[in-house]
Amino acid sequence: MSGNPDNSQFNDDELVPPEWLNSEFMAHVLGSHEKEPVVKVIDLTLSPASAKGDHYASIMFRAKVKYANANGEFEKSVIIKTMPEAEGHKKEMLVGSPIFETETGMYTKVLPEFERILRQAGDSTKLYVNCIYHSLEPHQVLVFEDLVEMDYFVLKDRDATLDEIHRVYFKLAKWHAVSLKVQHEQPEFLEAYTHGLFEMPHFMSDPFMKTGMQFFVELLSQEPELNKYHSYFKSIEGDFLERLVAEWTEIRNNPKVDPYRVLCHGDLHLRNIMFKYKDPGSFEDCMLLDFQISHLFPLTFDLVYSIYMLMEAEHRFKHYDDLIDYYFFVFEDVLKKIDYKGEMPTQEGLWQRLLQPKYYHFFLLSTFLPLMWAVRDKSVDFGDVLQNEEKRRKCSFSEGYIKDVKRMLARWDMFGLLQA
Template identity: 55%
Template sequence: MSENVDTEQFNADELQAPEWLNSEFITEVLSKYENVPELKVTDLQISPASAQGDHYASVMFRAKAEYTTPKGKFSKPLIIKTMPELEGHKKDMLSESYVFTTEIGAYCTALPEFERILREAGDKTKLYVPCLYHSMEPRQVMIFEDLVPLGYSVIRGRPVTEEELKKVFAKLAKWHAVSMKVLNERPNFLADFKYGIFEMPTIKTDPFVTTGMARFIEMLDQKPEFRKYKPHFEKVKDVYLDRLADEMQEYRKNRSSDGYYVLCHGDFHLRNMMFKENKQTGAPEDVMLVDFQFCNICPITVDLTYSIYMLMEPEQRRDMGKEMIHHYFTVLVETLKKIGYKAEMPTEARLWEQIHRNRYYHFFMISTLLPMMLALKSNALKMNDLIQDPETRKKSYLLENYLKDVELLLPKYEELGHFKDL
């Protein structure tokens, strides 16, 4: 591990690389990838790959490999992603899940085909970083070339700009459009993508998920201005997770004739995207989506609703992201036409109907994920504590930035009819 690492900045399980992650292993990986049997790694520097709060469902390291081949000396920056090996909540949550199988399928099967379809239509959009190596046995590992030396970075410590958001939603729209075409013409091609967050073995027993609504109702009761909304959430507190699961699994269990379905990213938040600026102008040039562990076929609204709470700034969230989702929809339709989509074109009105219809997803976001996201964004609390410690979670519901958001969102829910016929 590299020296001078700020241990407070990184996740504890990423401070020390496992013994198997060594020069011999990386030599084997690179020699196979480059098809050079004589390749030999001469130096390997390893450090944590991401900051606290960037992710939870994996362990990631950044590596710089110096190596030789018959053609000379070379260097390659790498990102190594693996499953947790330390005993604890993260390992318990992920050990029996399908997150690695899903992500390998996204990188090695789905996204290469999506790019091929775009290329045939004259669109050179890059949807993913190529995977240099992957394995499920004897351990679950994926290795990629590091995007940071190519000029990409994660946004931290400042709000995401409108132009950056437009880049994000345009890329998501192209991904969704191609997946709609594939689902319409070759649905079996994506049949393995059936494991979203609600297929996680521990999801409905994890206290972070199961206590969210109770904490939210408790907060509503403490704030006089919010008490009038408390009865609505009390009506659904015992059933809303089941209703939410029904919404998330709609494609597989109860497909709607007027619903739009796509291969969703499944975890569409700011720390799962890396941005590149134009060196001359400083304007956003590209965004690369990463972390496809929860990709699955589900309502198109899963990524869009998630983005309202986990990606957008409060000013966009105030009107449910209307401007950004309109931009997304424009690119979606343009791309569908470009790639020769043969089914009926989606309409923006029906898209919004679907976003509002899936109200239990909104309830989950405001009661469980939004307080966590805003606590992390303000650097008030740490992710591991928020997920694992009840008292820390309780604090997140009383943070000023969260209460301001709730104050804006609850009247909007009322206006949209989210509380009718509960």
């Protein structure tokens, strides 16, 4: 029943599908979607749906199904996303988390409404891949149309181009703009979406959270060009996570109703996006994926996250300002087109807010960015890095990462972010 992939490319917990993911389940899924009972699943091939490092907070399978109903025989490829069942770090980190309820709500309620608003304004932008089945009991599972079958792909063998990053911001800005209109006109519609990264119940206690700043301070002490920053970061190392959580909690507990508070994606990194070209030189679309921690928060937190997790190093260095300005141009333009009646944001206001969550900047640079550099190495097992302290320390001393740190700290210093 299962395919025979090159196992080294995939996460171990996606090599063997759970027992319930079988022909009977697929017959139920396809029958529910097509409103036509499936007489028989003739053939079912299951394989991992993504490579190591593409995602972590779920397990995903590609199902290629040949089946028959009253109308004849058909073939379909779908992506099945569910929660990890194997004992281990991934399951422990996610237990008790509402991420599946959040993502189910996004696909079945929120994103359809966002698209309806865009369509009403004459905008045909597609914000999400079609979800053909969802359930929270007895298993938490979402089933999607297979974007690979539609010629979408995840970037793996090259860096993102500047044009591709622009396209992602184009779509994110539309998402943010529509969510602002929804908040203004239907404030209750999004009020349940308040579980972001630091609300995940076991996230803050994970060992990799505690060592990021420690390794970062070690790097600053050992790299001559970075020595001048060592004393500042050493002074906050001891209670860094407390400062980070306090910064986040203050915003969560005191939400400001203003034109910069939107429904954030929450996890906008390059592996959560798929691209499509009509031909090698003609861009057609990009699709944002993985809405498990989408939540109401200042839009600057999505932008700050994207600086470290979406932009390539050269984009951060050479095109940072232009990319953020482009995002704002689209954001403002869409607000006008969808007839948003609330207070309008300003470009100056956006830039004023972008550096305010300084501990979030520090967290992403010290703890997440080394992991992104590690993912570039095809031989690295992302899950293993998260659990292995010595491998994480090695990530924090890679040549590319050190160069990145030098550039970012120089920028922060120029803007006065490194002051007590």
